[in-house]
Amino acid sequence: MRTELAGKAVLVTGGASGIGLACAEAFRAEGARVGVIDRQDGLGVVRADVTDEPALAAAVDTVARRFGGLDAVVGCAGISGPVGTPMSATTAADVARVLAVNVTGQFLLVKHALPWLADGGAVVLLGSDSAFTAAPGMVPYCASKGAVVAMTRALAVEVPGIRVNCVCPSVVDTPMARADLGAVLDDPAFPVQAAGDVARQVLFLASPASRPVNGQALLADFGMSAR
Ligand code: NAD
Numbered sequence: 001m002r003t004e005l006a007g008k009a010v011l012v013t014g015g016a017s018g019i020g021l022a023c024a025e026a027f028r029a030e031g032a033r034v035g036v037i038d039r040q041d042g043l044g045v046v047r048a049d050v051t052d053e054p055a056l057a058a059a060v061d062t063v064a065r066r067f068g069g070l071d072a073v074v075g076c077a078g079i080s081g082p083v084g085t086p087m088s089a090t091t092a093a094d095v096a097r098v099l100a101v102n103v104t105g106q107f108l109l110v111k112h113a114l115p116w117l118a119d120g121g122a123v124v125l126l127g128s129d130s131a132f133t134a135a136p137g138m139v140p141y142c143a144s145k146g147a148v149v150a151m152t153r154a155l156a157v158e159v160p161g162i163r164v165n166c167v168c169p170s171v172v173d174t175p176m177a178r179a180d181l182g183a184v185l186d187d188p189a190f191p192v193q194a195a196g197d198v199a200r201q202v203l204f205l206a207s208p209a210s211r212p213v214n215g216q217a218l219l220a221d222f223g224m225s226a227r
Contacts, residue, residue, distance in 0.1 A: 004207045006031030009067035013077040016042030018174030020076030022195035035063030050077045050105030057112040064116035072206040073113040075106045075125040083180040084137040095140045102144035119161040122206045127166040129221040149217045156215030163214045165205045169198050170221035191222040
């Protein structure tokens, strides 16, 4: 089946697990050519840590050269850090580690992908509803996701010809959320979305269907923040 994304060259970070893996699969199902960068092994993964600038730059070049350029870049690599840890027990090192992956890692991805991105290309970053709705014990993570939303706007106004948006889901059933929240995810009263749901939000923001949308955060939280 021919779709708007058929044949497009897409780079996904964090594509060995969770939302990134679902995004890679969803783009492939649309007929896109997909390259994945992750720090852990996975099918067809180019290994790099997004906080290691030379390694990340080389990995981006490897994927982009294989495709002769990029049409879309999706930043899913991220960590949650010390979730459930009170402020008093959170260290500067905890904050620095979360910001390094979730903020600097996304910045470096866009920086090194930009020279390869075609005019009209799209960047989609993973934010979180934690940018807007706080829960106790998540100060570094909330700070990092607020920064992703602000960085999305800043990149959108700075980079002509490229759209930059982010998706901000509430809890998604992935290995990260399982590790942080455990059995809470199985409570039918707790609103949880699947990684495939987020992948469809990402696909929309990467496709021509969202052409006028730029610098935005798509808050997908079952309306919880509207209460
Ligand atoms: P996940 O742990 O299942 O997958 C994250 C992937 O990123 C892993 O494959 C991991 O190896 C990779 N990664 C982590 N640090 C990296 C680094 N330094 N360099 C390269 N790769 C690295 O997590 P997920 O739930 O799929 O999260 C993906 C993104 O979605 C994250 O940015 C997360 O903050 C965001 N998010 C998740 C949820 C949720 O509830 N799961 C909700 C909102 C936003």
